[in-house]
Amino acid sequence: MTETRSIVELAKAAREASRKLALASTEVKNSALQAIADALIEEQAAILEANQQDCKEVAELVAKAEMAKPLLDRLKLDAAKLGTMAESVRAVASLDDPVGQTISRTLLDDGLELQKVTCPLGVLAIIFESRPDAVTQISALALKSGNAALLKGGREAARSNQVLLETIWKAIRNFPELTEDALILLTEREQINSLLSLDNLIDLVIPRGSNELVRYIQSNTKIPVLGHAEGLCHIYIDESARLDMALDIVCDAKLQYPAACNAVETILVHSKIAPLFLPELFERLTSQGVELRCCERTKALLDKPDILLATEQDWQTEYCGLIVSIKIVDAVSQAIDHINLYGSGHTDSIITEDRKNAESFLNRVDSAGVYHNASTRFADGFRYGFGAEVGISTNKIHARGPVGLDGLLSYKYKLYGCGQTVSNYSGSQARPFKHKKLV
C-alpha cells in the first residue's frame, strides 16, 4: 500500500487518531500490545524475508564500502531477535498505565475541587536510524502512553519497517480505539524537514540515532526535542578516593560499553592522589587498548614519551570508543568548574570517601545525573527502575536524565464546581479560598 497523503495530512490524521487513543482503557491498550507481540511471532516468516532483502541491499553497499558494517549488524533480524522484540512489547504491556493518574487534588472551596491528572502529549515524531527493533519498541511505548506517533525510519530498513508496521496494524485492527493512523510510517529522507516544521501538529520529537542526527534535529525544529546530542561524562577521583574502587569504576565506565552515551570520556584526578592512582590507571587502561590523552602534568607524572597531550578539543570530545582524556586538578572545585564548562550535562561521578566533597560535587555539578562512588554507566531507564526508556535527556525543561513512559505525558487540570463564579471570590466582600490539599 503506497501512502499518498502529504506530511501535513498524515500529521492531522495522527492528531485525530491520538484523540481516540487518549481515551483507550488500560485493558484495551494492554490487549492490543499482547496482540502485537503474538503477531510478531506469527508473522515471523514475512518479517524475516523482508529484512533479508534489506540486509542483502545493505550488504552490497557495505561490500562497495558505501555503507559501514555496523549498520548491517544493527539492521539484521532473526528469530531470536524477533522473540526478544515481542517480549519487549509484552514488558511494556505489564507496566502501569501512566495515563489518567491523579497527581494532586485540592479543595479550592466547598464544592470546588481541582484535580491535576496525567494525559498523553498527543502526537510524537520519532526519527530513528537502521534498527528495525525501534519500530516495535516505540510503537509499544506510544500506544501504552496514549500517544499517536509518526515514525521516520532509515531508508535502508524500509522493507523491514513496513512489514513490522503492517503486522502491528493488523494486530490492532480489532480495537476501535486504536486506528492505524495512530502509528504512521514515513520512509523518505526528504520528509524529515517537513515533519520538523509542524510545530502546531506535533508535540514532541524523539531522535534515536547518531549525535549528528540529534544535533541536526535540535537545530532545525521548534518542536521540543527529547534526547541528547552528546554524552560527555566525567569521573573525578578525589584526594580521599579508595584506589581500587576508583580503578574499577573508571574501567567499568570506559570499557563495559565504550560507545554508550554514559561511558566516561574525561578523568579528572586530584593532584595529591595522582602519583599513586595514575600509574595504575595507565596500566589498567592501556592493557585494554585504551588510548590516553593527558594534560601536561599527567604526562610529566606518567613519564611515558609516547602519551599524547590533550588539546582543548579533547576536553570537548565524546570519543565513543577506546580513548580517554585525563587531567590533574588541585581541588574538587576545579573538577566541578571543568565539568560545568566542558560537560554535556549528562552524567558525572565523584569517587571519594569525603562526604562533604561528595555533597558539594552532587549539588554543584549541573548535570542530569550526579553520582557518588558509582559508574556513570548506571544512567539508564531500566537500571533506574523505569521499566522502559524513551531516551536520555540533557534538557532541563520537561524530562531530564533517563526518561521513562512519563516523559511522554502532560497533565491537565480538571475543576469540578457547582456553579462557582470568580466574582464571589473578588473584591472587598471576597469569599476566601480553602486551598486544602486532598492528595
Add this chain to the structure above:
Amino acid sequence: MTETRSIVELAKAAREASRKLALASTEVKNSALQAIADALIEEQAAILEANQQDCKEVAELVAKAEMAKPLLDRLKLDAAKLGTMAESVRAVASLDDPVGQTISRTLLDDGLELQKVTCPLGVLAIIFESRPDAVTQISALALKSGNAALLKGGREAARSNQVLLETIWKAIRNFPELTEDALILLTEREQINSLLSLDNLIDLVIPRGSNELVRYIQSNTKIPVLGHAEGLCHIYIDESARLDMALDIVCDAKLQYPAACNAVETILVHSKIAPLFLPELFERLTSQGVELRCCERTKALLDKPDILLATEQDWQTEYCGLIVSIKIVDAVSQAIDHINLYGSGHTDSIITEDRKNAESFLNRVDSAGVYHNASTRFADGFRYGFGAEVGISTNKIHARGPVGLDGLLSYKYKLYGCGQTVSNYSGSQARPFKHKKLV
C-alpha cells in the same frame, strides 16, 4: 552606572551568578527577600521620582497620541502601589522553598540509592512591557527559585526599572550567595533578538505582555517559552444545564475582567436548551454592553435584525473585550470538536447536570484547564493555591496551565553508591536490581 558588557557577557555573568544562587539556603533567600521589601519602602522617594519622570515622558507621548493611555496607567507608581509591591515580595518569602525537594528515592540495590531532587533551571530571560511592578515580582520569584534572571523591560519604564533594580541590588549586597549579576536589567529593544538567540546560555524565556509580544518571542527563539499567546476560552451549555447557573457563569466569565486571558470568547449552546437560554443570555449580555456575534441558527432564534453573524474569523478570535461569539450545537461531541479545532488549549468549561457528558467533555477537550460547572476565570495560579503565578502555559511540555514556582525548576538524579559497576549487573551472572521505592 552604564552597562558596557555585551549580551553574551551578561548572560554568562548571569549563568555564573546562578551557580552561586542555586546553593543559597532557604534562610539566606528569605532574608534577602525581606531586605528587598524593606528597601522598596525606604527608597520610596527615589523610586517615585524616577517613575514620575517616566510617566511625564509617556504622558507627552499620550497627548500627542503616540502612545495609548492604558500604558500610562500601568506605568504609574505611588506609595500605595509600592507598599503592595513590597508585600508581594514578602509573600514570596513566605512560600516553601521549592529547591532541594526530594521527589522520589529508590533503592536500586543495597548500598545504591537513587534520589530525584528538584533544582533551579539556571538562567531565565523575562521580557515584559511597561509595568514596573513586574521587576520586583519577577526578581522575587527568580531569587526564591534559585534562578538568575535577565530582565528586559520596556523602554518607557527605563528609569523606574533601573531604580527598582538598584534598590534590589543594594538590598542583596550583604548576601554573598546573591550577587548583583543574579538579576540583570536590559533596556534596549535591539537586545531582545540577541537574547533570544542564546539558547546555550538561557534555560527559559517568560514573556509578559501582549499576545503580539508572546507570539513574536515564540516564533523567534529556540529557547523554551513559558506562556501563551492566546486565551480563546469556551463555555458549552449542555442540554441539561441549569439555566440560572449557566447565565451566572457566562456573565462572570465574560464580564468580571473581559481583558483577561481566561475570559470566555465563545459560547456553545445545545440546540435543545437554546430557545430557553439564548433570549435570557441576550438580555443579560447586551444590557452590560456586550456585542454578540452569532451563528445562523442563533441569529434566527433570537430574531433580532441587528445581531451580527459570526464569521469563520470570529471562532478564532480572542476579543479581549466586550464581544462574544455564540454557536448552537446538537451534541456535546460537536462542542468538543469545535473547541479542539478553534480553542487555544487554555481553559474550557461545560455547564451540565449530566455527569457522563461532563466527564466526556473533561476527558476529550485537549486544554490545560477543563471545568465542570465553574467559570473559566478560575484559571489562575493564586486561585489554584500556588501562592504565586509565574504565568499560564498552553504548552504541553514542562508546565501546563497556571504555573507556580515549580515551573522555574528542573530536577537532577543523585546516585549514592559504594563502588558499584555496571559489569556486575550485566551478562549471564548479572546481579538483579531491587528497585525498591523508598519515597
